[in-house]
Amino acid sequence: MAEARLxxxxxxxxxxxxxxAIVDRVDIRIDAGGISGLVGANGxxxxxxxxxxxxxxxxxxxxxxxxxxxCVEGAGEARIGLMMQKPVIMRRSVYGNCDYVLKALGVEKAxxxxxxxxxxxxxxxxxxxxxxxxxxxAGEQQRLxxxxxxxxxxxxxxxxxxxxxxxxxxxxxxEKIVADKAATGLPVLWVTHxxxxxxxFGGRGGGRxxxxxxxxxxxxxxxxxxFTAPAxxxxxxxxxxxxx
Amino acid sequence: METLIxxxxxxxxxxxxxxxxxxxxxLSLKVNLTAVGYAALLxxxxxxxxxxxxxxxxTMLVGLVxxxxxxxxxxxxxxxxxxxxxxxxxxxxxxLYTPTAMIIAQVILVTPIITALTxxxxxxxxxxxxxxFRMLGIAPMRRMLTLIRDGWVELLTALxxxxxxxxxxxxxxxxxxxxxxxxxxVMTTSITLETSRGALSVALALGGVLLVLTLLINLxxxxxxxxxxxxx
Numbered sequence: 259m260a261e262a263r264l265x266x267x268x269x270x271x272x273x274x275x276x277x278x279a280i281v282d283r284v285d286i287r288i289d290a291g292g293i294s295g296l297v298g299a300n301g302x303x304x305x306x307x308x309x310x311x312x313x314x315x316x317x318x319x320x321x322x323x324x325x326x327x328x329c330v331e332g333a334g335e336a337r338i339g340l341m342m343q344k345p346v347i348m349r350r351s352v353y354g355n356c357d358y359v360l361k362a363l364g365v366e367k368a369x370x371x372x373x374x375x376x377x378x379x380x381x382x383x384x385x386x387x388x389x390x391x392x393x394x395x396a397g398e399q400q401r402l403x404x405x406x407x408x409x410x411x412x413x414x415x416x417x418x419x420x421x422x423x424x425x426x427x428x429x430x431x432x433e434k435i436v437a438d439k440a441a442t443g444l445p446v447l448w449v450t451h452x453x454x455x456x457x458x459f460g461g462r463g464g465g466r467x468x469x470x471x472x473x474x475x476x477x478x479x480x481x482x483x484x485f486t487a488p489a490x491x492x493x494x495x496x497x498x499x500x501x502x
Numbered sequence: 503m504e505t506l507i508x509x510x511x512x513x514x515x516x517x518x519x520x521x522x523x524x525x526x527x528x529l530s531l532k533v534n535l536t537a538v539g540y541a542a543l544l545x546x547x548x549x550x551x552x553x554x555x556x557x558x559x560x561t562m563l564v565g566l567v568x569x570x571x572x573x574x575x576x577x578x579x580x581x582x583x584x585x586x587x588x589x590x591x592x593x594x595x596x597x598l599y600t601p602t603a604m605i606i607a608q609v610i611l612v613t614p615i616i617t618a619l620t621x622x623x624x625x626x627x628x629x630x631x632x633x634x635f636r637m638l639g640i641a642p643m644r645r646m647l648t649l650i651r652d653g654w655v656e657l658l659t660a661l662x663x664x665x666x667x668x669x670x671x672x673x674x675x676x677x678x679x680x681x682x683x684x685x686x687x688v689m690t691t692s693i694t695l696e697t698s699r700g701a702l703s704v705a706l707a708l709g710g711v712l713l714v715l716t717l718l719i720n721l722x723x724x725x726x727x728x729x730x731x732x733x734x
Binding site: 312313314338339340342346347348349350358359362363 | 627630631632633634636637638639640644648652653
């Protein structure tokens, strides 16, 4: 029987740069709905791991697999949504940026129009659909990136420091939209240094944390448990400063 | 005093619509625009290909294209001359001292400029877009078309830079065109000839037209570039 949902899985993922292991034998599986946090110090390998999972770079060894319902060979890539700290903003209108994504996925024009209207309304950019996307503020550009990902109806959403350079109102709006989507069953991997943000996600119930240190990934913990009883001494050290 | 008289005569020639003068101007435009058109047809795809693909020898090829931007026109003229002269491998085509020969020489000179500028511009955009391309699994051809569509301002700048080079060119077209009156005489070759003859009024009139055209091209480049900067 076919599996119920798409599974994004990495097994034994390794990535080396100048003979240094950036990602070191990482096993990770993102299948459950809800938000999973990925935390760790700068240089721990979080962005590299996300890039591997999103298929932006190929691992030196190990495999990345996308399996599950509705996933045909080679079509899995587009079902992974990725929001980065610096979004890719094309030299087009806000609408054109969204349209490009859906066109690439082969979505029909009428469906595209409806999905884009809904997506832009969700991120509160519907009034700016015809504006040049490069004229948007950083927060608006990140919201546009979120709309681009959501209208593509991803099976998994990866967010790499997606709100780290944004002001509190923009951060709050993006957090809310992502949390709402996660609550409907969309698996989200949220990379952040912002522990307060992680706690907020934990406060909504469920969720787990992957802690990464020097390229290695610790087994996941519940968000609450991660803050009260971190599993490794590196995680304890990472959290210690925030508690001062 | 002599200069003032020459300038006055130059204006007189332009305002009277002197047919010989305008034949030269129109032939210049025809040769240069045709050459730049062909160079763009070659340069845009080659630049886009170099911007989006990596292969063995890529860096060397990019370096070569960049170096070819500084090709000495007289050397190109000489090379084309040797190819199309009666004893050359393409002599049978009987192209020497024709506008076609001038276009060939101009295409050789302008194509590297358009290719190199296109590559540099599209590589910058490609770098920005790459995560999205990879995430969506965009095919190479669609990737190139996207870059060409989104980088149209830079491509226009490359095109106009090529046109500027073609308009100012004299050495190569003189060698392969022969500067034949009413047939291959263009503005630059005519200015050279008339100056050497001492017919400063014709040279000044043509020089003025050439200067205005060159300034217009550069003005368009500056305006379009600034507008794009303001938008972006």
